[in-house]
Amino acid sequence: MADIAIKLSENRKNIPTTDELGFGIHFSDHMLVMDYNLEKGWHDTRIEPYGPFQIDPSMMALHYGQAIFEGMKAFRANDGNINLFRARDHFRRFNDSARRVCIPEVDIEEIFSGLEKLLEIDSAWVPSAHGTALYIRPFIFATDHFLGVRPSHTYKLMIILSPVGAYYAEGFNPVKIMVEDEYVRAVRGGIGEIKTPGNYAASLLAAVKAQKKGFTQVLWLDAHELKWLEEVGTMNIMVKIDGEVITPPLNGSILPGMTRDSTIKILKDWNIPIVEKQISIDEVMQSGSDGRLEEMFGTGTAAVISPVGSIHYKDKDSTINNGNVGELSQKLFDEITGIQYGTQADINNWIDIVKV
Ligand SMILES: *Cc1c(COP(=O)(O)O)cnc(C)c1O
Numbered sequence: 001m002a003d004i005a006i007k008l009s010e011n012r013k014n015i016p017t018t019d020e021l022g023f024g025i026h027f028s029d030h031m032l033v034m035d036y037n038l039e040k041g042w043h044d045t046r047i048e049p050y051g052p053f054q055i056d057p058s059m060m061a062l063h064y065g066q067a068i069f070e071g072m073k074a075f076r077a078n079d080g081n082i083n084l085f086r087a088r089d090h091f092r093r094f095n096d097s098a099r100r101v102c103i104p105e106v107d108i109e110e111i112f113s114g115l116e117k118l119l120e121i122d123s124a125w126v127p128s129a130h131g132t133a134l135y136i137r138p139f140i141f142a143t144d145h146f147l148g149v150r151p152s153h154t155y156k157l158m159i160i161l162s163p164v165g166a167y168y169a170e171g172f173n174p175v176k177i178m179v180e181d182e183y184v185r186a187v188r189g190g191i192g193e194i195k196t197p198g199n200y201a202a203s204l205l206a207a208v209k210a211q212k213k214g215f216t217q218v219l220w221l222d223a224h225e226l227k228w229l230e231e232v233g234t235m236n237i238m239v240k241i242d243g244e245v246i247t248p249p250l251n252g253s254i255l256p257g258m259t260r261d262s263t264i265k266i267l268k269d270w271n272i273p274i275v276e277k278q279i280s281i282d283e284v285m286q287s288g289s290d291g292r293l294e295e296m297f298g299t300g301t302a303a304v305i306s307p308v309g310s311i312h313y314k315d316k317d318s319t320i321n322n323g324n325v326g327e328l329s330q331k332l333f334d335e336i337t338g339i340q341y342g343t344q345a346d347i348n349n350w351i352d353i354v355k356v
Pocket of ligand 1: 195300
């Protein structure tokens with residue numbers, strides 16, 4: 001494995017206090033960088049001071065969006081060490097994303113050890129207050145200076161680190177969601193199943209529209225029939241009806257969430273019925289009015305579990321569990337965060353410990 005060159009920052013920043021954290025606002029002192037070209041492949045892995053860098057106005061990623069990213073977290077365990085959650089699985093998904101938009105794959109062990117090194121160097125940036133974490137953002141973008149449409153011949157990979165506050169600082173807060181029945185996020189065969197910037201650009205207008213109407217998130221329906229549940233905001237979606245948890249299958253337009261996967265495994269361990277199958281918005285609204293819709297929640301790295309308190313679809317509203325946090329949502333949140341902070345047994349080997 002190639003050596004990692006390290007250049008340490010001479011201007012260390014003040015590490016934010018717990019109150020200042022927020023999400024994605026502060027960045028640590030260092031970043032990991034790798035370059036790609038046709039002759040050398042991925043090369044020149046290095047850790048350097050976090051900071052701006054120059055790009056050319058014709059840089060391809062700016063024009064055609066050939067870029068991908070990941071989002072994962074590291075947690076401060078009770079013993080002071082750092083718990084990294086499912087990092088290799090995130091890097092495997094990073095490579096799945098890369099293939100779909102013709103970006104060359106990275107060596108998983110190489111980038112994993114680069115991340116470990118970066119975490120050792122910036123370990124002081126992993127916050128320790130309950131519910132806080134270090135958000136890890138790996139990304140790759142096309143760097144050729146060229147305005148023709150084709151895969152770039154050069155790329156840059158970076159990993160930046162951002163300490164983030166507790167998502168539920170004031171306790172679990174069920175969200176109000178609006179079912180979007182005009183715009184769609186992604187189509188089967190398109191790029192909805194990978195983490196690439198265009199998907200998020202496509203989602204903004206509907207999110208703004210929902211927020212103007214007083215809703216927190218958009219519930220996306222499928223692009224073909226505007227009928228089947230897909231995702232909620234940038235989370236996967238699960239509903240519990242008549243004791244059974246249902247989540248849409250990974251059909252090509254849904255992001256294969258790591259939290260979705262972790263939740264499915266845990267539910268199976270608990271012998272709670274969980275099925276991956278298509279479910280229509282009409283069925284969800286009907287189960288709501290029949291009193292059979294017990295819980296609904298989003299799953300994602302940022303919030304872990306995000307309970308849905310009410311759902312709005314075409315002039316109808318359905319309140320779920322009287323707008324309260326469901327028992328299963330709470331139990332799943334406690335279990336997953338327990339594994340992440342090291343207070344619950346990690347039976348699936350999801351944690352890598354970075355000793356500091
Ligand atoms: C990242 C993401 C998710 C959740 O994935 P996790 O791996 O659980 O964080 C779900 N949907 C979309 C669109 C996403 O970008």
